[in-house]
Amino acid sequence: MDCRSPAALLAEACAAAGRPSTGAELIRAGENTLWRLPGQVVVRIGRPGQTAVAVRELTVARWLRAHRVPAVRPLADPPEPIVVHGRPVTFWHELPPHRHATAPELAAALRRLHQLPPPEAELGTIDPFVRLAARIDGAATLDAPQRAWLHGRLAELRTAWTELDHSAQPLTVVHGDAWGGNLAVTAAAAYLLDFERTALGPPAWDLTSTAVAHDSFGSLTAPGYAAFCAAYGADVTEWSGYPVFRAIRELRLALYALQQAATTPDRHRAQAHYRLACLRGEHGPRPWRWTALD
Structure with a gap:
């Protein structure tokens, strides 16, 4: 079992992406962990062994954008998930203030x-x-x-x-x-x-x-x-x-x-x-x- 802390995983993933993790704020820690970075960037750390799922998430987001359907948007770089100790990490543009849909x-x-x-x-x-x-x-x-x-x-x-x-x-x-x-x-x-x-x-x-x-x-x-x-x-x-x-x-x-x-x-x-x-x-x-x- 990987006992690294969520913050340690974030720091390693950000280093691999060439992006500083200083000032990161934890949004949610669960099966998937979400962090907010300075500069309106959200980092999503997936479950171990779920790299294919993370690739699909990026594919779907880009496909929706191509059809002009509003959806969360991944950063252009890195273009694919970064895998840290078996866990896929993806980087996204943060949404503006929002509420749940009716x-x-x-x-x-x-x-x-x-x-x-x-x-x-x-x-x-x-x-x-x-x-x-x-x-x-x-x-x-x-x-x-x-x-x-x-x-x-x-x-x-x-x-x-x-x-x-x-x-x-x-x-x-x-x-x-x-x-x-x-x-x-x-x-x-x-x-x-x-x-x-x-x-x-x-x-x-x-x-x-x-x-x-x-x-x-x-x-x-x-x-x-x-x-x-x-x-x-x-x-x-x-x-x-x-x-x-x-x-x-x-x-x-x-x-x-x-x-x-x-x-x-x-x-x-x-x-x-x-x-x-x-x-x-x-x-x-x-x-x-x-x-x-x-």
Whole structure:
């Protein structure tokens, strides 16, 4: 295991890029670590072994710029990720002050994204199950029966995904993690960001994130969801495959909470295990009123 501090990794990456790290401010430390450098530059340090993902993020950002779609913009130099102790490091122009997008703003951005011709570079197809088995195995607050149930549920949903008629929806470029926090709205424009999961896939995958906010959790009102559907031009909940997409999205969000509970149980264990209990039918029908993790 690499025990270097985030600051040490940043200093080494900046040195390799010929850029000073003095005066850097930590923005967020998590699976990916973000730093702000003087001169309105943001440094993104990815997870170990994720260099291909970082390359794809740069590819998608440049492809969007070529189509005049507002998106976070990587620096021209270095043109590729710098790999420091197995972790890819990329450098980006900082966005101006911004807020999260509203549901209609997100819908408009997704509609435009889904209409674009795919880039020539290979993006691969969406994998809605990426890292889920590892999250189950790494969830330290689970007991053996809970872990077994989750692995069984994951297997069921893999089968259900495979059996869907995906030909009913032509593949497009999908964001992969389409929620309001990944569309930064400034005074001038709405910028797409965080392309870690961007790939070719059914547009319904992007739309499901907002649908479950209304359908599963009640965090988006009925008028708010209606406005989202009107701005996009479709309601994903009317599609026969939606319940499968919804169930996968719910599982992903529950396992993310369990992952957080493994490192900060005092803050996240209660919410993580409430989400698990909901999936197991112990808190009645939807909506379940899950709360956001801090």
